[in-house]
Each structure stands twice: as structure tokens, then as C-alpha cells.
Amino acid sequence: MPAKPKAPPSSPDDVEAQFYEALQQADLENLMAVWSDDDEAACVHPGGPRLVGAAAIRASFEAIFANGAIDVHPEKVRRLHVNGTALHHVLERVQVLGEEGVQKAYAIVTNVYVLGPQGWRMVLHHASPGMARELQEISEAPSTLH
Secondary structure (H helix, E strand, C coil): CCCCCCCCCCCHHHHHHHHHHHHHHCCHHHHHHCECCCCCCEEECCCCCEEECHHHHHHHHHHHHCCCCCEEEEEEEEEEEECCEEEEEEEEEEEEEECCEEEEEEEEEEEEEEEECCEEEEEEEEEEEECHHHHCCCCCCCCCCC
């Protein structure tokens, strides 16, 4: 049974924590509570189309949760906060049960949060398929390209 919706998150980090906790518990109500009511809020699942608006986002997560909770863990979060907007670049580690037992999958994610009348809310979750090599990060480009 889903948990009772929580108090509004007070920071982008709180929104992100509630989002991932809701994924891990297949809790649709708490997951949707982090999303902005903005008609332009969008979500892109790995390899999927752009979903725009709360109804489309909700329907996609409802379908995902029909298969159970998602064992997903945000790693290597990089944050940029500017004037009421927060961008978080995240490496997601997802554990899935396959024919060979538990295996790890990765996604490269951008989560965007805005500060509005309701406090901090998610306006974008864009996930692309990743690989184990994503654990290594290139933080600066070389000065000379060959």
C-alpha cells in the first residue's frame, strides 16, 4: 500500500530524494507529488518518447509500476543551482533481475527542478541508456583534440 503523501520538499535535493524513494517503493502518489503542475513538465524514459504534462507522466509511471518497484540508486550527482532553477546530472544504477540473476544497468539522467509557488518541483526527468563505463567521468576536455 502506498505511503501517505509527504510534506512538500524544501530543496531540490529533497525533491530528488523523494523521487527516487518513490521509484524504489512503486509509490505513484509520492512520485507525482514531486512533479510541477506546469503543462510543459516533461519526462523521457530511456529509449522512449517525450511525455509532456502530468497525465502522460503519471500514466507512464503507472505502467512501469505495474511490474513492481524499481531498484534504482542515484550516483555521481552533479548540481547546478541558478536563480530558482536546479539542474542535476545523475548516473542512475538500476538493479534488474534477469535470467542470470541480479544485473546492473545504468542510465544517464538530467533532472530539472524549479522553485515556484508550491516550492521546489521537478519539471524534467530525461534518462538515456548508459553503460558501466559511465562510472568513469570526464570532467575536463583535453586542450588539444587529436
